[in-house]
Amino acid sequence: MAFIIAVCAAAFTNPVPNHFGTKLFRYTAPLGSYSLGNVQTKGNWTFVAGSPNCPLNVDEKACEMDVDDSQINPDNTLKSGFTITARESQPNVSYVSGITNGTIHNKSL
16 A cells, blocks of 8 residues: 555656756857957857857867856856856967866867
8 A cells, every 4th residue: 555655656746857958158259359358258158059169178269168057047148156267378369268067169279
């Protein structure tokens, strides 16, 4: 009898939502600028559908990042707590060196 009750209870339990997805964001350089400040500004990163067009492990110029769904607002903007760390590869040209949670895709100069 206890087994039947356990099976019935499990059948009506809500499943835990899966939050392991990511979304692709692409850097939109304001006035063509890849300055450190612009690369670190969340508003310069836009959600795009599709696959990454930039390689992994190239630390020269910002391009794209796959961001964990937990860091994205319902309107597909980056949450206020999401951080982007950047470094200069040459004067006024920066690449992403770290993000809160996700994968970085920089590109060659």
